[in-house]
Amino acid sequence: MGMAICMVELTSIARGIETSDDMIKAAQVTLLRGTTVCPGKYMVIVGGETGAVRAALEAGLAKGGEFIVDSLLIPNVHEQLFPAIAGTQEVVDPQAIGVVEFYSIASAIKAADVAAKAAQVTLIEVRTGYAVGGKGYFTLTGDVGAVRAAVAAAEKQSELYIGSTVIPRPSKQVLESLL
Structure with missing residues (x-):
């Protein structure tokens, strides 16, 4: 499998931090960015093997629940x-x-x-x-x-x-x- 990236953006900073923890624990992925974003939201971006990133995204969507604003998954991502x-x-x-x-x-x-x-x-x-x-x-x-x-x-x-x-x-x- 190739490399992939996923992102979850949430309206709650506290739930965003908790979501990033769940995503990292759900699969062997690398946290590329976990940070607050304007205006007062939280974003988590992880990368790794496609299967692991899919599992992390599923965990993030489950934990984020009603606080999710946006998400994405890009399989076979460019290495840059x-x-x-x-x-x-x-x-x-x-x-x-x-x-x-x-x-x-x-x-x-x-x-x-x-x-x-x-x-x-x-x-x-x-x-x-x-x-x-x-x-x-x-x-x-x-x-x-x-x-x-x-x-x-x-x-x-x-x-x-x-x-x-x-x-x-x-x-x-x-x-x-x-x-």
């Missing part, structure tokens, strides 16, 4: 998604920059996976709800053509899509702020 969500992605040769923004965290995560699979790009970061009003967005880099292709693929994902941009030659200061 894990470090981009965790904020540990190393970018060796930044070039053109693409930014794609969504009203929902789940939509941003799904679209980032689509973008990474669509073209030869490097995901820089997937920002999930914190300090962005509960929105989600991701940044990526690569040659201009690849960035445009990846952004176009992500736009087609388009569930709760807000907007995007491609910056062919970003300034050094902008690059440094994103890395």
Whole structure:
């Protein structure tokens, strides 16, 4: 089985923390992010083998109950998604920059996976709800053509899509702020 990722977003912080504990105990998964998100919600993202992630998601949905706002499961996830969500992605040769923004965290995560699979790009970061009003967005880099292709693929994902941009030659200061 391939690698997968799942997310559960809840309206209760206390239930969110309890849900993350249940998800981790239910299966052999890695907690990629367990954190509060705007406005006063809690989000749990775990990754691992597809079967284990499915089991963790089932446990999370059961524990979260009436507090669940959104959830997602992406089997066969692109390998760059894990470090981009965790904020540990190393970018060796930044070039053109693409930014794609969504009203929902789940939509941003799904679209980032689509973008990474669509073209030869490097995901820089997937920002999930914190300090962005509960929105989600991701940044990526690569040659201009690849960035445009990846952004176009992500736009087609388009569930709760807000907007995007491609910056062919970003300034050094902008690059440094994103890395």
